[in-house]
Amino acid sequence: MSFIRVQGLKSLQGKIEIQGSKNAVLPIMAAALLHKGMAVIKNVPRIQDVFCMLEILKALGCSYQFEGHELTLDTRDLCSYKVPEREGRQMRSSVMLLGPLLGRLHQAWTCYPGGCVIGKRPIDLHLSALEKLGAKIEPKEDGIFVTGERLSGTDVHLLFPSVGATENVLMAGAAARGTTRIFGAAKEPEIQTLCDFLNRLGAKVCGIGTDVLTVEGKNTFQDVEFTVPGDRIVAGTYLGAVMAAGGEICLTGVPVRHMEGTLDVVRKTGCQVEAWGEEIRAFMRGRPLPVQVCTGPYPEFSTDLQSVMLSVAAVAEGNSQIQENVFEERFATGKELQKLGTQIIIKDRTAFVTGRYPLKGGEVYALDLRGGAALTVAGLAAEGESRIHGCFYICRGYEDICRDLSAVGARVSMEEE
Numbered sequence: 001m002s003f004i005r006v007q008g009l010k011s012l013q014g015k016i017e018i019q020g021s022k023n024a025v026l027p028i029m030a031a032a033l034l035h036k037g038m039a040v041i042k043n044v045p046r047i048q049d050v051f052c053m054l055e056i057l058k059a060l061g062c063s064y065q066f067e068g069h070e071l072t073l074d075t076r077d078l079c080s081y082k083v084p085e086r087e088g089r090q091m092r093s094s095v096m097l098l099g100p101l102l103g104r105l106h107q108a109w110t111c112y113p114g115g116c117v118i119g120k121r122p123i124d125l126h127l128s129a130l131e132k133l134g135a136k137i138e139p140k141e142d143g144i145f146v147t148g149e150r151l152s153g154t155d156v157h158l159l160f161p162s163v164g165a166t167e168n169v170l171m172a173g174a175a176a177r178g179t180t181r182i183f184g185a186a187k188e189p190e191i192q193t194l195c196d197f198l199n200r201l202g203a204k205v206c207g208i209g210t211d212v213l214t215v216e217g218k219n220t221f222q223d224v225e226f227t228v229p230g231d232r233i234v235a236g237t238y239l240g241a242v243m244a245a246g247g248e249i250c251l252t253g254v255p256v257r258h259m260e261g262t263l264d265v266v267r268k269t270g271c272q273v274e275a276w277g278e279e280i281r282a283f284m285r286g287r288p289l290p291v292q293v294c295t296g297p298y299p300e301f302s303t304d305l306q307s308v309m310l311s312v313a314a315v316a317e318g319n320s321q322i323q324e325n326v327f328e329e330r331f332a333t334g335k336e337l338q339k340l341g342t343q344i345i346i347k348d349r350t351a352f353v354t355g356r357y358p359l360k361g362g363e364v365y366a367l368d369l370r371g372g373a374a375l376t377v378a379g380l381a382a383e384g385e386s387r388i389h390g391c392f393y394i395c396r397g398y399e400d401i402c403r404d405l406s407a408v409g410a411r412v413s414m415e416e417e
């Protein structure tokens with residue numbers, strides 16, 4: 001088991017190249033199954049969730065080459081509709097295979113998906129939407145069996161703009177007969193990327209970027225080459241690092257146009273930000289100003305950056321309030337932050353944080369992916385040494401958080417227990 005060792009109180013200086021987006025590449029890998037052929041996907045991050053998805057695709061009969069950040073997927077020999085249980089349980093994104101497997105093989109089986117424990121995370125919206133397209137859902141004790149000869153396009157109304165459910169319906173709709181319209185669709189940038197990918201594959205998706213998506217079903221698709229955009233959550237994490245530790249950093253390969261809301265929040269903490277093209281330059285002197293944020297579906301502030309903002313609030317000059325409106329159990333990291341000296345009270349959906357600087361180094365445990373990254377950020381503003389255990393959560397989504405933070409001068413390293 002490995003842990004991250006952080007020696008805090010060193011201001012940051014330098015440049016980080018931002019990895020490709022986890023939440024964009026996973027549905028793209030699933031969508032590639034719709035086509036019997038080749039997909040070349042570039043800028044793929046070398047993270048655990050990608051390796052897990054590759055294991056699943058291999059078990060389904062696909063083959064691949066993954067060199068550097070270029071992934072070539074060959075889906076011609078897809079033959080199994082059963083998502084292997086071990087990998088399916090590791091990652092919630094496995095549920096995203098239901099739509100494309102239904103489209104290609106007319107049946108799919110998956111165990112109840114796993115992933116980070118950040119709330120109840122049901123999949124009722126996925127299943128009822130697939131049912132609306134004509135799929136038959138058979139919930140079993142150990143998983144779900146979904147069948148349906150060619151599905152029929154129809155209108156689907158999502159009661160909540162679920163990212164995963166929108167992606168699943170898009171993929172099932174792309175192979176259905178006729179037109180599917182999704183009302184109340186999620187608008188996250190990763191959905192827009194999936195729509196772009198589906199269009200390159202030969203589907204016809206309209207309404208991209210809005211909450212009404214229309215997809216015309218197709219029988220056949222075509223080989224595709226596609227580049228995954230940079231990861232806005234990883235970029236936001238490193239902005240959190242400079243807000244907490246101070247200094248001046250430059251991030252490259254960032255999807256700046258999808259980060260306007262995040263950058264507004266960053267600027268309000270007193271961090272100076274310049275953004276152009278795919279580059280962000282951030283400069284922070286002194287402690288951050290208090291943070292007032294509410295998470296919500298895009299374009300609201302991302303729930304994936306909530307834990308990182310807790311770490312920023314922990315060292316802010318004054319009282320911050322952070323409201324979580326998407327995942328009810330995402331404040332678990334608050335308890336770990338207390339071990340580093342953070343003054344935090346959690347009432348229902350709101351965390352009240354009284355800032356202090358510096359925090360004090362300690363032993364903490366990552367309880368989920370973004371929470372683990374947030375604890376690393378907090379360690380940068382803590383006196384002495386901090387150790388963050390449970391690193392495998394962080395490796396699910398960050399290619400090498402220690403490499404990146406070291407590149408800007410932080411004293412961080414991953415070590416064996």
Ligand code: UD1
Pocket residue numbers: 022023024026092093119120121122123124125126127160161162163164165186188190303304326327328
């Ligand atoms: C995706 C992201 C995750 C991000 C989240 C919200 C990926 C791989 N993961 O997760 O990083 O934090 O979007 O931006 O892209 N819900 C239901 N029933 C459902 C589906 C969802 O009640 O069938 C609820 C969830 O419990 C949660 C909320 O809807 O409270 C949002 O979930 P959703 O948007 O589906 O998130 P994911 O797709 O799982």
